[in-house]
Amino acid sequence: MGRRVVITGMGTVTPHADDVDRLFAQVAEGVSAVRRITQFDPGSLPAQIAAEVRYAVDGPDQVGPYECASRTMKFVTAAAQRTLADAGLEALDPDDPGRARRAVHLSSGVGSTAMEALGPLTLSVWGSPESNDKRDLAALRRAIAEHPEVAQPVEDWFCEFAAPALAVQFGADRVSTAASACASGSHSILDAVNMIRLGQADAVLTGGVCTPITRSMMPGFAMLSALSTRNDDPEGASRPFDLGRNGFIMGEGSSLVVLEELESAVARGARIHGEILGVGIATDAYRLTDPEPTGRGMGEAMRRALADARLTGADVDYINAHGTSTKLNDAAETKAVKATFGERAYAIPMSSTKSMFGHLIHAAGITEAIICMKSIQEGVVTPTINQHESDPDCDLDYVPNVARRQAVRVAMNNSFGFGGQNVSVVLGAFDGSLS
């Protein structure tokens, strides 16, 4: 048996709340956080609803050299504050040798509204926005050459300074950022677990951040027919596995966890939330937009996670589904779960919390892993809300509309991304043993 990995800290900034317990309480109550978009007027867009963080986020304004003014930086550094406080960990000084045993691994991306910074220059070069004249790009470039300051914000596409800021907050010598689209948050758990198993770190601050509710990303994803356009019913719009589902709801936020090597956590007297029992990853290598229709890659990720955990399908008490509320994903995931668990698939409650807080993209998997952990701790299986009409292609137990009180010892979290990247994580209660 190699090094075991436990969760000792959890923190979130999500559409429901910036506190794990309040987030879980609302999700267990089946409360939707989806509303009409407020960050800008979405009236001209096909999809006008999203799960926004609508409250003032209390977090740092500055972390080391990093300004925390953008939505991305504010969310992620605030989530880190909460996570580290929950873990009872403080930043280590720059010369503390303990930093060599700490790491940060973050999933981030799609955080940009940066092109708007070039707006004033476009006016000065191209004149009226109503003009039909060809926009002379060479002239714009010449203007950029004269005014480099306007190009400074064109850097947020992957949120370059988010992970470095977390490294300052945590006091870590190793930093990495990764992206695997919608699977990113769970992928960050997998990467962090691997770092601990390899002995590269004893504690990893990991998770994701995403702020995609922007003037370009909302219509962009709508063009892919990926978003729900049920604008007149925001709270009822995200309907994973329901016959009436018509796309996902964009969400935003950041969630992080501290993963620690078990013995190291015990030695410092840490409170242990639970254990990462297994991780699995597989790639469709099929198409960029669509999941492989039989769910082969999804199923392979689940099987690998179970094998890694040395468990069988019979051991799993709950699945937090990727469950985006798109036609293709939900059907493929259902097929994959059946292929993986056989007849047992019908007996395992499987819910999609995206029905309530939408799709947090790079922060989705990590937020849902935290939901899994809370389900284990509270003995509550959260519902899939907005279940009205059964889809014959989706015939499993999706915990329709109402939470259930049920003991959960082992939970599986599924995350599947554009580009065919699939990650499953198996979480369990900590059994108190060190063997």
Added chain:
Amino acid sequence: MSVRDVDVVITGFGAVTGLGDDAAFRAAWLAGESGVRDFSDHKDVGGLPPGYGARVDFAHKQLRPLPGARGLRPGTMTEFTFLACGAVGRALQSAGIDNPADDDVAVMDRRGVYLGSYTNFPKLKKHTSLTHRMADPETAAGGTYAIDDARIQDGMKGFTGFDFLKLMNNMPTAHAAIQAAARGPANTMLGHAPVGLQAIGRAVDGLRLDLADVFVAGGTGPGTSEGLVTLRHGNRMLADAGLDPATAARPLDSGATGLVPGDGAGAVVLETAQNARGRGATPIARVAAWRDLFVAPPTPRGGINASAVERLLRSLLADAGWEAADVDYIAASGIGLASVDAAEAAGIGAVFGAHLAETVVAVHTGVTGFCEGGHACLGLVGALQSMVDGMAAPQVNMGAPLAGLEGAARLTEATPRDVKKAVVLGTSPEGTLVGIAIEAL
């Protein structure tokens, strides 16, 4: 899951640069030729500083001769993706994996792809047009830019949904996974110049963790793309305009004035020694160790310090079980930025000292320019090429080495060298350092 005690070997490599593929890159470097050219009139980047760079001709995207490329459509790719797939295809070819999609499913299930990239946003064209079209005409008449949200949807004319999807940062990896028929792990690391080495390091980890038997891993960076040139100009990192392009990229040299953009991607095929033997592949080198380190700079892109470079190198050597005197090839990063190169030179000097007179200090930036996320991987490709052809390439445009490298052997032309042990460095202004140690087989 337990960690496997396995030898990880490199069985293939590939690159795409402004000079052409890895073979063309090698030929040019051995000849001391710079790939940096004037681009002041180019349709994509003309008008932007510094007016020169080492460009790949993206107007003629062609991947078809490469393994796995028949399933790819260049029209769905950004420049990041195109470069990555070019390097991955060359690496597969070099490793003898010519028809990856014809392999057994069990083989595909055990093949992974890890790539590094700064971002995946090469062109501003449609997005600046959207920015302009969204402007409120009334305030615009008074010279003030304000967004009129009612105009967003109109501003989207000319876009397709794929214009956004193809910008997702994981798309180079997603394409490469299709190309390599890789159904095992896939990951995209994001970051500056060292990030490709970080991806390779994580792939080495993946082999030790038994996640796969084979990985294609590397980094990509279309440094001359409109988006990245604009960004680096905004960061005030670019070299001076008006210089002679052929001598503008001056790595680890006191005459450097900043980054000289270049397009480039490098990739390697990594596998367990057992797997390589099993399929009859010939290992070129084994990976002895890899390390990464982050030290927060005083400002977000304030550069690195020499002690961080020294610490990274000493850790790397210790992990490899080597002494400094064992190393006969140092692939330096030499990105051309004073705040980074000075620290790198001093750090190398502190670790290798007098041994620098006997070892090779190689740096490719004078040939390829600065290739963002692909940069450090090209250094690795160069090291592997030296192991294969027994030559040390000249130090192009490194006439006045920075402090720390004064005693380094000067290579003004290609020189025969038996390269057995090499360290490859990646440096960045935002504080991340990565090193890899490889040993010829």
